[in-house]
Each structure stands twice: as C-alpha cells, then as structure tokens.
Amino acid sequence: GQGQLVTTGIYAYIRHPQYTGFLLITLGMMFEWATLPLLLMWPILAVLYYRLARKEEADMQQEFGPAYHAYRQRTGMFLPKFNARRMAQA
Numbered sequence: 014g015q016g017q018l019v020t021t022g023i024y025a026y027i028r029h030p031q032y033t034g035f036l037l038i039t040l041g042m043m044f045e046w047a048t049l050p051l052l053l054m055w056p057i058l059a060v061l062y063y064r065l066a067r068k069e070e071a072d073m074q075q076e077f078g079p080a081y082h083a084y085r086q087r088t089g090m091f092l093p094k095f096n097a098r099r100m101a102q103a
Contacts, residue, residue, distance in 0.1 A: 018080055018084065020084050025088070027090070028084070028088050028089070029062075036062060040055065066091075
C-alpha cells in the first residue's frame with residue numbers, strides 16, 4: 014500500500030529523530046562509561062546510521078518525489094536546520 018509522508022511533530026524539524034535519539038543516548042553513555050570498545054564502536058555506529066538514513070531517503074525520494082524533496086530542503090537530517098524565515102514567522 015501507498016504510505017503517507019509525515020512532516021508534522023518532531024518530523025517538522027528533523028528527518029531521522031529515532032537515529033538522532035539513539036546516537037545522542039549512546040554518546041552520553043560513552044561519556045559516562047568511556048571504555049575502549051565504546052570509543053571504537055560509536056563512530057562506526059554513526060557512519061552506519063548515516064548510510065542507513067541515506068538509503069531510506071533515496072527510497073522516500075522515489076516514493077514521494079517532489080514532496081519529499083521539498084521536505085528535505087526545509088528540514089535537517091539529524092539536527093534541526095536554522096531557518097531565519099521560519100523563526101520570523103513564529
């Protein structure tokens with residue numbers, strides 16, 4: 014079935030909030046328990062999640078076309094984009 018592009022809630026600000034949350038939580042854990050395996054694994058995890066997000070975005074672009082392209086332009090991948098125009102409207 015055809016899905017629907019969600020651009021509300023947290024998705025109005027970032028495209029991959031679940032990955033952002035996971036990477037921030039694991040980064041925080043690394044600061045608390047800085048072990049060698051964690052220090053070595055976190056950058057690898059970050060790259061893997063980035064690559065997964067890029068693949069998902071290619072799929073979304075194919076499914077939703079111009080609507081997804083416009084959404085990508087106004088939102089950040091993992092962190093919110095600073096948009097002076099949006100701030101002025103708030």
